[in-house]
Amino acid sequence: MTQTSLIRIGTRGSPLALAQARETRQRLMAAHGLDDDKIDIVVITTSGDRIQDRALAEAGGKGLFTKEIEDALLDGTIDLAVHSAKDMPTALPPGLVLSAYLPREDVRDALICAPEHDLTTLSPGARIGTASLRRQALIRRQRPDIVPVLLRGNVETRLRKLAAGMCEATLLALAGLRRLGHAGAATHILDVDHFPPAVGQGAIAIETRESDTRMRDLLAAIDDRPTHQALLAERAFLAVLEGSCRAPIAGHARIADGRLLFHGLVLSADGGKWAEWRDSGPVDNAAALGAAAGHDIRARAPAGVLGV
Known part of the structure; x- marks a missing residue:
């Protein structure tokens, strides 16, 4: 890498996306001087940024947050693209690869509501704002009486909508709150085993x-191996299930004592049926x-799960 070469990072324009792009830039600067x-x-x-009036599942799925950025990568307008990994479809356009992952933040979801409440004590019929089918199904599994309502937009927009009374609670990724300096907004952090x-x-x-x-070699210096191995397992899980925004699917891999531990869960939309898997294996077999x-x-899923 020479100081006369310019690296162009493509990203969405939300505050969280920009924070992630800046972190990538800082790590590249530090690694290569x-x-x-x-x-x-x-x-x-992206199309996902423009569409705010309906759930992504109705508009075409999670690829709506990546297509325009990937087009720019393919035509040479940018040299690398920085994404939230959970926005990535399992099948990438021909010619593109996921070359690196930065160290993973906390994977848990945060409940944001009045401080005297948690998920078990919200009033019957309380509205929880979320655009995630996974979160809706997990909420319904624990509290069938709670009413999920569509809440789209970036983190700050969702917090403003909650404050304006559009719902009584919302769920956001703790990682995003931390990266934006809003971790204090979290009322409760949900247990990863149950949520x-x-x-x-x-x-x-x-x-x-x-x-x-050249770019892949540069990124190798900032690739976090444990995160990369975990994502290999999670994305392989999702690929087998043909997962998209149309099915409530959860998957979490982590490394402990030299082993890769994996927890997978698929639910019906109402949270009333599910199939779950927990096991561990060699890290190199992620x-x-x-x-x-x-x-x-897929072999054990009850009727109504995975849309069948």
Whole structure:
């Protein structure tokens, strides 16, 4: 890498997306001794940013947050793309790869509501604002009386809508709150065993052209191996289930005592039925472990789960 070369990072323009792009830039600068004027951040508006009046499942799925950025990567407008890993479809466009992941933040969900309440004590019929089918199904599994209502927008927008009385509570990823300095807004942090996260939650994924060996070599210096291995398992799990925004799917992999532990869960939309999988395996066999979890759940899933 020479100081005359410019690296162009593509990202969405939300405060969280920009925070993630800046973290990527800082890590590249530190790893390769680069000046900040050698790494440019290019803001790209996606279809997911423009569509705010309906759930993503109705508009075309999570790829709405990545398509325009990936188009810019393919045509050479940018050199790498920074994404929230949970926004990434399992199938990438031909010629693109996920080359690196930054160290993962906390994977848990945060409940934000009046301080005297938690998920068990919210009033019957209370409205919880969320656009996530996973969160809706997990809420309904614990509290069938609670009413999920659509709440779209970036973190600050959702917090404003909650404060304006559009709902009595909302759920947000703790990772996003922390990256934006809003961790204090969390009323309760939900237990990961009973309220497992979305695949990729808390992780920052960096996408490049497969043929760009120079950029992939640069990113190797900031790739976090434990996060990368965990995401291999989670994304393999999701790929087997053909997961998208149309099915409530949770998946969480972590490394402990030299082993990869995996927890997968798929629910019906109303939270009344589910199939669950927990096991561990060698870290170097991460993708195979995630795929095995997906195949097992697909074989056992009750009617009404996975849309069948």
